[in-house]
Amino acid sequence: MADKAVLVEERQARQSRFVAGLLRGGAGGLIFGLPMMMTMELWALGFTIHSARLLLSALLAIPLLFVLAQHMGFERTFTWHEAMRDAIIAYAIGIMTSALILFMLGILKSGMSADEWVGKIAIQAIPASIGALLGRSQLGAERKGDDKEDGDEDGGDGDADDQLSTSYSRELFMMAIGALFLSLNVAPTEEIILISYKMTHWHSLATILVSIALMHGFVYALAFRGGHELSENTPRWHALVRFTLPGYVVALGVSLYTLWVFGRLDDTAWTQILMTTTVLAFPGSIGAAAARLIL
Amino acid sequence: MGKTSGRQTETNEPHWIEWVTGVLSSLLVGAMIGWIAWQALTAVAQPPQLSVTVTQVEKAGDFFRVELDIANVANTSAASVTVMGEISGGDMPAETAEVTFDYVPAQSKSRGGLLFRSNPAGRELKVQPAGYTEP
Structure with missing residues (x-):
């Protein structure tokens, strides 16, 4: 009898932990998603976005959440199907919250x-679901052991881990997640393209150099906790x-992709695309650097 | 990851993939800076130079839609570009329509349309940019 009571208690504890995880996910979704839910341009994008681009982004969110779940899941995630479950739950929370x-x-x-x-929900669900996954791990008390994290990741090729x-x-x-987070916040706004039209080439050059310097400084020079x-x-x-330079290239790539999804680059000349991308890569690179410190 | 100590030390003997990625990234960033710097040094700022071309005329509900491309060949972007269209000739009175483009970026195109009540077919259709502001 006593055994049974313990079992029931254990199951209840596990259930309440899971529910708490879901609620933390919702909270994370709000923290990450609210700025975008309250951005006018994104409401309009709900019906003006090319449906193929929206579909691509909605599909890309799944592997992105999956890899993220392998690092920080709702429950301690060890196997790939648990990571997949966490990713899908996070996506569902993102959709519901939005x-x-x-x-x-x-x-x-x-x-x-x-x-x-x-359309409107699908666009918002992507940042909200990233928030839901991160919310679980960053707001939660029970973070996974850090050495465990490294363990999962090299699971496939065990002998590569001491070399990388x-x-x-x-x-x-x-870095891509961090860049995506800050880029998504500002990419849909008209200000990004307006800034790039106001800038001369010299402004653009200065922005690139400052972005790289800030990225490097954030992680290596200023002695933040979590720094390198x-x-x-x-x-x-x-x-x-x-x-730092690969990180900046990642930030550029993320910026280019988000601008393309939001249709900000259509019928635009290459130099102009480059300049708009560097404008967006500025917040993106700071997001990337911050992610290295925080995540 | 040595998160417990708060800071982590990068290894001294990185994997070759890190160097390959690093070198490729440096080349890419270098090329981008080089391109923009070259533009900055050689390009002389030209005021926006706008041209309008009619791409299609078709009936759309109660109106006739004249679809147009507006191109800016200069290296400066234009904002609030107004385009005026006029149908004249024939026996009917002339009709005008107007549209404002938020932006026509440098060396790029924007698309839009004008709506007329009367059919432009067989009559003279004039479309021209009428003004812009600097962004």
Whole structure:
């Protein structure tokens, strides 16, 4: 009898932990998603976006959430199907949160077509679901052991892990998430293209150099908690070439992709596309650097 | 990851993939800076130079829609570009329509349309940019 009671208690504890995880996910979705839910341009994008681009983004969100779930899941995630489950749950939370908030704010109305409803929710669900996954791990008390994290990731090829420093792919992936988060916040706004039209080439050059310098400084120079150091006999430019510049390229790529999805680059000349991308890569690179410190 | 100590040290002997990625990234960033710098040094700022072309005329509900492309060949972007269209000739009175483009970026195109009540077919259709502001 006593055994049974313990079992029931254990199950209840697990259930309440799971529910708490879901609620934390919702909270994370709000923290990450609200700025975008309250951006006018994104409501309009719900029906003006090319449907193929929206579909591509909605599909890309799944592998993105999956990899993110492998690093920080709702429950301790060890196997790929648990990570997949966490990713899908996070996506569902993202969709639910977006739908509820958009409805509450009167952006979704009963007179609108189904297309418009789905489009508006689908766009918002992507940042909200990233928030839901991160919310679980960053707001939660029970963070996974850090050595466990490294364990999962090298699961496939066990002998590669002592050669790749601070797991390089994870570092680049986290930078992409950070860049995506800050880029998504500002990419749909008209200000980004307006700024790039106001800028001369010299302004653009200055922005690129400042972005790279800030990225490098955030992680290596200012002694933030979670920052990185170089061992004494490693030359300083090593970290610049191995981490900061690839990180900046990741931020550029993320910026280019988000601008393209939001249709900000259509019928635009290459130099202009480049300049708009560097404008967006400025917040993106700061997001990337911050992700290396926080995540 | 040595998160417990708060800061982590990058390894001294990185994997070759890190160097390949690093070098490729440096080349890419270098090329981008080079391109923009070259533009900055060589390009002389020209005021926006706008031209309008009619791409299609078709009936749309109660109106006739004249679809147009507006191109800006200069290296400065234009904002609030107004385009005026006029149908004249024939026996009917002339009719005008107007549209404002938010932006026509440098060396790029924007698309839009004018709506007329009367059919432009067989009559003279004039479309021209009428003004812009600097963004």
